Amino acid sequence: MRRIEKNSLGAALMMALLCSCSGRTTSEPFVQSVSLTRPIALNRETxxxxxxxxxxxHEVSLGFKTAGQIARIHVSEGDYVQQGQLLAELDDADYQLAVDALQIQYDQLKDEVERTKQLFNQKSVSANDFEKASAGLRQLGVQLQANRNKLDYTKLYAPTNGYIQTVNFSPAEMVDAGTALFTLLDVxxxxxxxxxxxxxxxxxxxxxxxxxxxxxxxxxxxxxxxxxxxxxxxxxxxxxxxxxxxxxxxxxxxxxxxxxxxxxxDTTRTGGFGVPPGAVFLDGEVPCVWVFGADSTIERRPVALREMDNEGRVVVIDGLTGGERIVRAGVSALEEGEKVRVVETPSQTNAGGLL
The missing domain is CATH 2.40.30.170 (Efflux pump adaptor protein, beta barrel domain)
Structure with a gap:
């Protein structure tokens, strides 16, 4: 008899518990979960x-302006040189001899021209003879200067500041005029x-x-x-x-x-804000977004749009201030004034929310 009473009492308790649970489940409203985003202020430039x-x-190839045998190289690869610094020299013995020989001829002819001038002033020499002597002196002077230049060309100087990148020859080698002896990095x-x-x-x-x-x-x-x-x-x-x-x-x-x-x-941007395409929906023919409020409810906000920018975002030019949080996806299933639950988007540096 007591066993029957205990079984009846247990069954009654189970029924009461089930009724209370079922009543509590049906009384709680369904709350949708949403993820939010913020409008991104767009600049006119990307x-x-x-x-x-x-x-x-510049990479300058440096070589002598005349041919000859290399006598000395004063720099190595990687050296920093300054403008006007002596880099290398040719054997100038033959060039010096050519200058000396012409200098002797020039000095001799110069003395002859001076004597001819005195005779011309005394009317003892014709004007034609004096002009020939003067022209010969000028011609010899040009030859002397050309040989002096060749003598100067046996020395190679840095045209600008820089680093010697390569040295292509060694002393005692023969080089022709214009052959690249160095490569200089103009820094x-x-x-x-x-x-x-x-x-x-x-x-x-x-x-x-x-x-x-x-x-x-x-x-x-x-x-x-x-x-x-x-x-x-x-x-x-x-x-x-x-x-x-x-x-x-x-x-x-x-x-x-x-x-x-x-x-x-970026000609597609005229200021405004960028939002994901899934955040925009049509209320009739008016584009809108759902704005999340402080009381966890959502509000429909009409916006004015422009074409997408180069990064695939919808450009909102009116209706947003930039401080709102808007629903980014699933907007078609929501209703005005509905209370929603925010699902935070996991950080890209904390995949799975492990940290």
Whole structure:
């Protein structure tokens, strides 16, 4: 008898518990979960980064202006030289002899011309003879100066500041006039070379600024456009040459890799804000977004749109202030004034929310 009473009591308790649970479940309203985003203020310019390299503005091939045998080389590869510094010399013995021989002839003829002039003043020599003697002296003077120049050409001087990149000959070797003895990197003016894809080249008329950054340099350096090669290479890249707008940092050297920023005027942007395409819906024919309120309810906000920008965002030019949080997806299932629950978007650096 007692066992029956206990079973009946247990069954009654179970029924009461089930009824209470079912009543509580049906009384709670369903709350939709949404993810939010903020409108992104759009500028009228975009910036893209490319890899570039610092190069010397000129690589100068240096050689003697006359032929001869190399007597001395005063520099080595990698040496820094200054403008006017002596780099190498030829054996000048034969050139010196040629100058000495002509100097003797010139001095002798000069004395003869002086005597002829005195005779001409005394009417003892015709004007024609005096003019011939004077012309012969001038001609010999030109030959003497040409040989003096050749003697000077046996010494090779640095035309500008820079670094000796290569030395192509050794002492005692014979070189012809114009043969490149040295390759000099002219570091008096550095420049930056960068390659850009075809889509960027097509917007070259919209370039508004250039900067470069290098490892170890905190601040970017302003550049200006030097030239653009109008022909693509085998990789469909176009080469830009950029000059430094001011004096470059001394730590920048030829061959250094840099990051080049190219600022482009974006004609698709007229200010306003960028929002994901999924955040916009139509209320009839009026584009709207759902704005999340402080009480966790949503409000329909009409907006004025412009075409998408280059990054695939819808451009909102009216209706938003930039401080709102708006629903980014699933907007068609929501209703005005509905209370929603925010699902935070996980950080890209904390995948899975493990941290």
């Amino acid at each position: 910036s893209h980064l490319y890899s570039g390299i610092v190069k010397a503005a 008096s003016r550095l420049e930056v070379e960068v390659s850009i894809p075809a889509n960027e080249y097509l917007r070259r008329d919209q370039f508004t600024g250039f900067t470069c950054r290098a490892a170890g340099l905190k601040n970017g350096v302003q550049l200006r456009l030097g030239s653009i090669t109008p022909k693509a290479d085998g990789n469909q890249l176009y080469h830009l040459t950029l000059a430094f707008a001011g004096q470059p940092d001394r730590r920048l050297t030829a061959g250094m890799n840099v990051e080049v920023g190219i600022t482009v005027a």
